[in-house]
């Protein structure tokens with residue numbers, strides 16, 4: 001069934017539509033009972049609609065013309081009853097339909113989001129966030145519309161179509177043959193048009209991604225745009241993107257119009273032909289007038305469902321494009337995966353060792369790191385220096401296993417990082433990086449992000465260590481004050497100190513401060529580092545800093561220069 005459907009929506013035999021449909025079906029399957037119930041409700045509602053003309057016929061023939069008062073009362077009561085029932089049914093139907101649609105929509109989105117969470121920075125570095133947003137939002141909604149709405153409209157259309165076709169054949173099988181010619185012709189046309197619809201739809205979805213990407217990029221940077229006086233330039237860019245989108249939307253409308261207009265014309269011609277032949281038969285006495293009228297009515301009843309199936313066909317093409325765009329994301333394999341049978345991560349703080357590693361970012365010529373053996377012993381304070389762009393942050397990314405080295409390996413407690421449970425290992429490291437992530441939540445929730453179980457006392461402790469007491473006292477609701485989006489109302493130094501407090505709360509075995517105090521004044525910085533040195537005396541600290549004297553008091557000082565990691569002091573430790 002899924003294979004058949006995928007051939008219907010796409011001409012490429014081995015594309016992702018089939019696997020996409022299988023994925024989609026896995027979300028629809030748990031809802032089959034709800035879908036069945038809804039179908040019964042829809043059929044009941046349709047029958048009630050069908051009953052109305054029949055009641056009208058009874059009103060005229062059996063009560064008014066027959067002068068039957070009892071029948072008149074009964075029919076009027078039945079009419080009221082049918083209307084009330086139809087209204088109640090449609091209300092219930094609508095509620096259940098929305099619930100079902102919502103459940104499928106959110107399940108699809110959550111699944112895709114869960115998949116994206118497993119992908120590495122390498123993937124996110126290649127993708128525009130706006131494009132991901134557009135796929136998670138617009139494309140998923142398009143798929144859900146198909147999965148639920150189209151299902152119901154297709155079912156009722158097919159029932160209507162088959163019923164009307166049977167009645168047509170009963171009235172005149174010869175004239176019904178016209179329909180048998182018409183349907184394959186229409187199908188051929190649709191087959192021919194489907195690639196065009198798919199191409200135009202794909203372009204439209206891409207234009208939508210362009211708009212999302214533009215907004216995601218420029219709105220957070222509005223202060224910079226204002227400072228550079230480029231508001232007009234950005235407004236014009238948005239206008240240009242809007243025009244591109246509109247142009248593409250109109251192109252798609254034209255293609256969709258022709259896709260359904262040609263079959264509509266063909267149907268009209270067939271209908272006219274049926275009138276010609278049927279009319280000729282009536283004039284020559286071969287056929288009854290009533291049969292011709294009934295035939296024309298049923299032909300009309302074939303056209304309605306056929307039209308909605310045609311509309312559905314276009315919807316299916318649009319869905320197929322969205323499904324491919326989503327499947328493309330789902331097919332992205334995480335390049336960093338946890339070991340199938342992980343070795344337990346050492347319980348106590350352990351030594352990190354680089355074993356002859358080399359690494360180069362994909363698409364870059366420069367070998368970022370080409371290091372021999374380097375040790376970061378437990379309890380040592382390691383300072384890492386090197387010119388800007390020399391690869392210090394990349395080395396930390398390797399330690400956190402966001403990338404695996406191209407050659408060599410890194411061990412923690414003597415175990416290759418690739419053999420450890422990824423989540424478990426990463427919890428042992430806390431990295432305060434240059435990009436500080438703060439969420440729209442209270443300050444306390446932000447601090448507890450990596451350690452949700454931390455007690456109030458522990459939170460108060462790290463607030464003190466990171467010299468945040470003054471900030472907390474100045475906030476209207478103290479620790480419960482909600483931080484704005486990405487902590488925009490805070491100073492750079494305050495954000496850094498919050499990040500440090502958060503890392504300390506995690507109680508890591510290895511603490512990395514990557515330019516973590518660059519925005520903090522020297523005095524505060526020294527006080528924080530002093531506190532950390534006391535608290536982390538038995539654990540490893542790796543500090544990256546450009547400040548003069550940063551290496552003072554360090555146990556080891558590594559320098560990264562032209563990819564080479566060299567030990568500056570002391571000469572006997574660290575590199576073996």
Ligand SMILES: Nc1ncnc2c1ncn2[C@@H]1O[C@H](COP(=O)(O)OP(=O)(O)OP(=O)(O)O)[C@@H](O)[C@H]1O
Nearest residue numbers: 125361362364368387388389390391392393394395
């Ligand atoms: N995701 C990436 N893809 C490709 N190249 C990258 C990527 N991330 C960093 N680079 C490049 O790798 C090099 C090292 O970058 P990295 O951020 O590790 O340097 P750094 O020593 O931490 O610099 P800074 O002191 O300025 O923070 C740079 O040339 C950078 O352009």
